[in-house]
Amino acid sequence: MRIVDVRERTISISRYRDPALGGGALTTSLVAVVTDARRDGAPLTGFGFASFGRFAQGGLIRERFAPRLIAAAERDLAGADGAIDPLRAWSVMMRGEKPGGHGERCVAVGALDMALWDLAAKAAEMPVYRFLSHAAGTQSLRNEAVEVYAGGGYVYPERDVQRLVEEIQMFSDLGYARVKIKIGDSDLARARARIEAVLEGVPASSLAVDAMNAYDASHALAAASALRPYGLWWFEDVCDPLDFDTLRAVKAAYGGAIAAGEALFSLAEARLVHRYGGLDPHCDILLFDPVHCYGIPEYLRIVAELERAGWPRRAFWPHGGHLFGLHVAAGLGLGGAEVNPFAFAPLGGLHDGARIVDGRVAPPDAPGIGFELQAAARAAFATLR
Numbered sequence: 077m078r079i080v081d082v083r084e085r086t087i088s089i090s091r092y093r094d095p096a097l098g099g100g101a102l103t104t105s106l107v108a109v110v111t112d113a114r115r116d117g118a119p120l121t122g123f124g125f126a127s128f129g130r131f132a133q134g135g136l137i138r139e140r141f142a143p144r145l146i147a148a149a150e151r152d153l154a155g156a157d158g159a160i161d162p163l164r165a166w167s168v169m170m171r172g173e174k175p176g177g178h179g180e181r182c183v184a185v186g187a188l189d190m191a192l193w194d195l196a197a198k199a200a201e202m203p204v205y206r207f208l209s210h211a212a213g214t215q216s217l218r219n220e221a222v223e224v225y226a227g228g229g230y231v232y233p234e235r236d237v238q239r240l241v242e243e244i245q246m247f248s249d250l251g252y253a254r255v256k257i258k259i260g261d262s263d264l265a266r267a268r269a270r271i272e273a274v275l276e277g278v279p280a281s282s283l284a285v286d287a288m289n290a291y292d293a294s295h296a297l298a299a300a301s302a303l304r305p306y307g308l309w310w311f312e313d314v315c316d317p318l319d320f321d322t323l324r325a326v327k328a329a330y331g332g333a334i335a336a337g338e339a340l341f342s343l344a345e346a347r348l349v350h351r352y353g354g355l356d357p358h359c360d361i362l363l364f365d366p367v368h369c370y371g372i373p374e375y376l377r378i379v380a381e382l383e384r385a386g387w388p389r390r391a392f393w394p395h396g397g398h399l400f401g402l403h404v405a406a407g408l409g410l411g412g413a414e415v416n417p418f419a420f421a422p423l424g425g426l427h428d429g430a431r432i433v434d435g436r437v438a439p440p441d442a443p444g445i446g447f448e449l450q451a452a453a454r455a456a457f458a459t460l461r
């Protein structure tokens with residue numbers, strides 16, 4: 077099997093259910109990896125995208141990574157069964173790349189990597205979470221259903237608290253018991269007002285807050301002491317992702333669970349937060365995004381090394397909030413997965429009709445990731461021609 081084409085397109089996404097809010101300047105890259113194999117009368121094709129939050133990566137995909145996949149010989153991509161092995165395809169993409177200088181090339185590689193897992197699982201006629209657990213040797217850890225929470229709660233430009241409460245009610249109507257909202261404003265009174273409004277209907281132990289890496293050292297410490305009395309589920313993205321001095325000081329002052337790592341994109345950076353972030357593997361949460369971290373091969377290295385360093389798999393809750401993240405959490409036996417039910421359409425959220433039972437969702441059983449079962453995503457990928 078060879079890769080004969082890689083199609084790529086930039087689309088706009090929004091943090092809000094109503095994309096007219098908030099400017100809508102965010103983008104992501106959609107990709108389709110097309111092979112010379114056929115399924116149901118059409119070329120066997122894998123779909124992926126660049127997750128959320130880091131903008132589209134079309135230049136890197138078009139100029140560097142896609143041409144390497146298309147130029148690769150069959151023997152360079154094939155696993156023992158002759159089908160494309162995503163781990164080998166990843167090595168082809170990274171040929172000639174030097175260590176370090178991660179920048180956002182990791183996001184471009186991760187988008188293509190997602191499509192390669194979709195493709196390989198479709199070739200094996202397995203859902204990705206099962207295919208991944210075979211590839212990673214995690215069959216005994218695999219979860220058939222994943223603990224989830226609803227992410228969202230971005231600050232609204234008008235009627236903020238009222239709309240936030242409406243959004244939390246919609247999460248609850250969908251069956252989500254746990255939620256995460258954004259804070260990060262230097263105005264701590266506003267953060268407190270948002271938190272207290274949500275706590276009217278959600279227990280503190282089910283509410284996480286995300287400061288989106290916005291606090292400097294003094295605001296982070298002030299937020300830590302303001303938030304401490306609430307006893308929240310976790311306090312996420314406290315300060316600049318590489319400001320480990322502040323993270324360590326906040327951890328010491330805060331006492332409760334801290335979530336970190338969403339904006340760290342390599343094993344080398346994951347080591348740094350482990351060594352210098354002052355985090356506690358028995359209580360804290362690791363958010364590395366399997367797409368932004370160069371895709372699954374690097375994410376597997378991160379999980380394996382941090383597990384050896386004392387972090388349990390239940391500490392890993394990958395950032396993303398999409399169907400692929402659900403498969404990764406299920407296939408690797410991780411703590412759980414974020415879901416963005418309303419943000420980042422057409423790619424946020426899960427397959428149509430996904431049901432939350434006791435706080436858990438099962439990934440779809442269709443071959444691949446199952447974007448074909450998510451009407452909005454299916455329509456977006458259908459534009460890649």
Ligand SMILES: [Mg+2]
Pocket residue numbers: 286288312313338
């Ligand atoms: Mg975050």
